[in-house]
Amino acid sequence: MLALFPEGFEEAERGDEFVLSAYTDAGGEARMSAVFGAVAAKDVPAGWEERWKHFHRPVRAGRLWIVPPWERAPQHADSITIDPGRAFGTGAHPTTRLCLELVSELEPGSLLDVGCGSGVIAIAAAKLGFAPVVGLDRDPHAIEAARANAAANGFELDFRRVDARLDALPNADAAVANISEELVAAVAPRLSCGLLVTSGYFEPHVPRLPGFRAVGRRRLDGWAADLHAPE
Ligand SMILES: C[S@@+](CC[C@H](N)C(=O)[O-])C[C@H]1O[C@@H](n2cnc3c(N)ncnc32)[C@H](O)[C@@H]1O
Structure with missing residues (x-):
């Protein structure tokens, strides 16, 4: 869908059905018919490309506010500006906020962000004083957005396009992996770090990671994040 409709698309579950909606023009409607067969099209009001911005508001995560470029941070607040572009990461997702709460409580040192x-x-x-900071993602749009966001906040950070399941992972004092239940299980044994923050899963899931013991847990809106120390 991203290749066919970079303008925007939406996934929704309706009962037993899975509905894919592409936001596009007449050319896109033809592309969609060619690939998927029968499609239903309807007009949407102009300005839909910008409407998602109304949902992206400043949000507090740990000791910082995360603010989109078209909004202002609350007065006297420590903040960073984040434009997710086509990558995951407005800062508002409960897993991101939980990870940042845990990171805010760590002693600053080097940090690795897996799935940045x-x-x-x-x-x-x-911004909290961690250095050096390395971010890894396998999605080129993520790396592009991360580099642009770092520059917009006055940082030159090391973002690398890497598959965390396969490629070598740098050592760090602390690592954060807000990825998914399966990916946390696959990546944790490959990490060499003093402390590990994991998330990307719902509360009932409690990761058991070889070589680590759980030392803390945060929960928000049904999601969870865990802090692990080496055994
Ligand atoms: C849930 S998003 C988290 C983004 C950001 N850290 C945040 O908290 O908003 C997970 C990210 O992991 C990346 N990812 C998924 N599989 C990966 C892999 N095998 N190696 C590296 N990154 C991966 C995705 O591209 C996505 O950007």
């Missing part, structure tokens, strides 16, 4: 998306966690960590 828009760079929100890496950039917040740099």
